[in-house]
Structures are given as structure tokens and as C-alpha cells.
Amino acid sequence: MKNKSSLILICSLALMASCSKQPYWDVPNVVNGVTTITGISTATSPGISTLDNSFTVNVTLPNAKPGDVMIVELLKQQTPSGSTSSQLLPLAGTQQNITVASNLTASVTYTKAQAQMVNAGDNVFVSWAGKTESASLVVTLSPATSINGPSYNGSSVKVIRGAGTANLDIIVAPKSGAFTGNVVVQRKNGMNAPWINVGSFAAVSQVPISGDDFAIGKDTMYYNFVATSGSNTDNVTVVVVDNDPYFFLKKSGTMAIGSTDGLNVLVNGALSATNANAILAVDPGTLMLHGGANWAVGGKSISFVPSTLANYATNSPTSAIAAYMAGIPTATANPSSGEGVYVFKIVNGPNPTNVFYGILKIISIVPNVSVSYEYRIGNTYAQLSSIK
Numbered sequence: 399m400k401n402k403s404s405l406i407l408i409c410s411l412a413l414m415a416s417c418s419k420q421p422y423w424d425v426p427n428v429v430n431g432v433t434t435i436t437g438i439s440t441a442t443s444p445g446i447s448t449l450d451n452s453f454t455v456n457v458t459l460p461n462a463k464p465g466d467v468m469i470v471e472l473l474k475q476q477t478p479s480g481s482t483s484s485q486l487l488p489l490a491g492t493q494q495n496i497t498v499a500s501n502l503t504a505s506v507t508y509t510k511a512q513a514q515m516v517n518a519g520d521n522v523f524v525s526w527a528g529k530t531e532s533a534s535l536v537v538t539l540s541p542a543t544s545i546n547g548p549s550y551n552g553s554s555v556k557v558i559r560g561a562g563t564a565n566l567d568i569i570v571a572p573k574s575g576a577f578t579g580n581v582v583v584q585r586k587n588g589m590n591a592p593w594i595n596v597g598s599f600a601a602v603s604q605v606p607i608s609g610d611d612f613a614i615g616k617d618t619m620y621y622n623f624v625a626t627s628g629s630n631t632d633n634v635t636v637v638v639v640d641n642d643p644y645f646f647l648k649k650s651g652t653m654a655i656g657s658t659d660g661l662n663v664l665v666n667g668a669l670s671a672t673n674a675n676a677i678l679a680v681d682p683g684t685l686m687l688h689g690g691a692n693w694a695v696g697g698k699s700i701s702f703v704p705s706t707l708a709n710y711a712t713n714s715p716t717s718a719i720a721a722y723m724a725g726i727p728t729a730t731a732n733p734s735s736g737e738g739v740y741v742f743k744i745v746n747g748p749n750p751t752n753v754f755y756g757i758l759k760i761i762s763i764v765p766n767v768s769v770s771y772e773y774r775i776g777n778t779y780a781q782l783s784s785i786k
Contacts, residue, residue, distance in 0.1 A: 453537055455537065459503070462528060468496045469527050472513055472524060496526075498531075521538040588616050677700055685763060700744050715755060739760070
């Protein structure tokens, strides 16, 4: 019985030991009898761009000792002679011996030529190896030039015929410092068309672009951007597609006799017909549509020309404006007349940017009560600040 009790006690102690928390189950260092938990190595690099000559890799080696020598080497995917598959192999002539500093850091620099980097996207594996530490990092050659847009007043837009002028945004930013040269920009309207000089631009600038730059029947424009720094050249080509004109926004709602018998057409805001922002108003009884009395002052007006459901469905400002010009504008629109579709023109001030065209479709009518509608509006970039 005593032996059995001893056996149970030994097994219990063993089980307790195996289940106890051991925060130092893998201890890398013991200094003067005191356990020391160290970190892991890190490797970082500012990187390298197509306009830079070299790159630097910085490492922190917490498990090394000051004065340790690290062997640093570049490796790249290569296909050995006689093989059909690529392997990560050392690049000849790139091995360096780097000494760890007193703060357990080290740095190494390689040229773009040593790393055999030619085109954006080329990369190299940087290997650090020593008796007590190791680290690694993949460094990729990035383009120094970035092209964003098209945009208008900071908002992304499509290139549209007749919509005005937008911009392509240029930023040239080498890793080694500010770019002080110029970017030469060319364009061609079609793959086989000749290049045309657009101009020379600063490192951070905007290149104007308009749908009206495109020839009729040619909807593709190629833009080429070339930045040069010393012997390095960054060449970026972007493709821009032109779009036929269309109304940017489609709105819908209901105008009802009472407190919502007016409408601010620019923002589709329901309000009273007597409000000074009521561009459109509906009459009680007849439900005729016309300009709000307190808005249509000082030269402001809205006028209508009857149109068709087919014209509304095309969503074409060109067709809508042509129909307006061919018709006889009136100051009122009868929602029950014809197909219930009207092209309208709003004059909201003295400047050309205050003129808005749109096309209105009547959805339904409740006699003496309400008119439900849908409309399209906005066909120039400048109008985007006014219509919502």
C-alpha cells in the first residue's frame, strides 16, 4: 500500500510540473544567472525608385553582440544553366561583411546595378547571416512617378465630351530626395497616331485633359510621362478613355400641394413654393409646373420644351439640348400633356456656369393632390459644385 501511495505521489508531481506555466520555456540568454528575453531581428529600407541610384537596408539584431560580423548578400530568382525552373540564388559580387554596431544595428547599401534592377517591379532578396543572428528583406524597385485622375476640384471624374477640362495629377517622388527636374508629357489619340507634345511640368503638377481633345470616332488617348534624373529615367504611360456626354445625376420625388409644393431642382430639395429657393412650383388644382414666384426674380427663369420618353431614356445632354433648341420654350409645363416628358433650362444667374439643362419625366399624378417625377441634370464638371 505504501509503494502504491508513493507511485501516486510521483505521478501527481509529474503531472503538476507538466501543467505549470513556464514563461521561459525557450530562453535565449542567461547573463550572471539572470534570464534575459530578447526580441527578434528587424530589417527595413526606405526603398528604391526608378530615379534612384541605390538603396540601403537597416537592421536591428537584438541577439547579436557588438563587433559581430554579418555576411550580407543579394539573392534573386535565376534559372541555372541546364535547368528549366528558376531558383533563389546569390548574385555574383554582392557579398559584403558588415560589422554590428554597439547599439546592435547595422546597415548595408547596394546600387541598382548590383541588384540587377531595371524595370519597376524588379526585386531582390537581401540576406543577413551571422553566428548569433539573421535577418532578411525583399526590396522592390518602385516607379518614382505616379499619375492620378482624371479629377476636377479634387473629385474623381470621367473624361466626357463637352463636360469641360479635368486634370491628370503628376507626383514625382524618388526615395532619395526631392525631384527638381521637369516631366515631359506627350499624348497620342490612338495606338498608331503620332505623339504630340503637351508640355513640360514640375514634379507636383496637373496636366489638363478634356473630352474635346479626342477626335471624332477616337475614344482612346495615350499619355506618356518622362522624368529624368542623372542617368535614370522614369517612363510612365497611362490610357484615358473618352465618354459620350451624359447627365451625371438622376433624381426623383413627389411635389404635393401644401408644404412641399416647391422644389429646389439643383439638390432635389422639397420645400414650399413660396421659398426663395423653389426653382420649380406646382399650382393647386391644375398641377401646372412653373418657376417659383420668389425665386424667378432678377433674371432667373426655368423654361420647358416637350420631349419624348425615348429621348429621356437615352440620357444624352446633346439630344436633350438639341430638342430644346429646336422647340418653342414655355414658362409652364403641363404634367398631363403628351408623354409627360420635358427638357428644361434653368437660368440661375448671369454667368454661363449658372445655366443648367435637364430632362424631366412625370411618373404619376394624383389629381388636385400631387405630382411624382424623375429628372436628369448636370452635364459639365463646373456644375458639380452646385448640383447634389
